[in-house]
Amino acid sequence: MNHRKLAIMRLMDSRRKFTARELAERFQVSIRTIQRDLDALQSMGFPLYTEVGVHGGYQVLPNRLLPPSSFIRARR
Numbered sequence: 001m002n003h004r005k006l007a008i009m010r011l012m013d014s015r016r017k018f019t020a021r022e023l024a025e026r027f028q029v030s031i032r033t034i035q036r037d038l039d040a041l042q043s044m045g046f047p048l049y050t051e052v053g054v055h056g057g058y059q060v061l062p063n064r065l066l067p068p069s070s071f072i073r074a075r076r
Contacts, residue, residue: 001044004027004029004037005037005040005041007027008023008027008034008037008038008041009041009046011023011026012046012048012058012059012060013060016059017051017057017058017059018057018058018059019056019057019058020034020035020038020057020058022057023038038058046060047060047061048060048061049061
């Protein structure tokens with residue numbers, strides 16, 4: 001996972017709703033790049049909800065639980 005996707009995850013925790021345009025401007029990338037990042041986060045299990053329309057946007061589901069992370073223990 002790259003730095004931008006981690007930053008998007010942190011930003012989503014700080015706000016209720018955001019648009020792809022807001023994220024694109026914040027990270028200085030295209031809207032399509034943000035949409036690909038959000039799709040990737042969703043496929044990894046990050047609980048996003050999309051609301052369409054004039055007042056729509058993306059938000060993280062309330063009462064969410066992130067999927068467990070797997071860590072590989074280094075052998076000595």
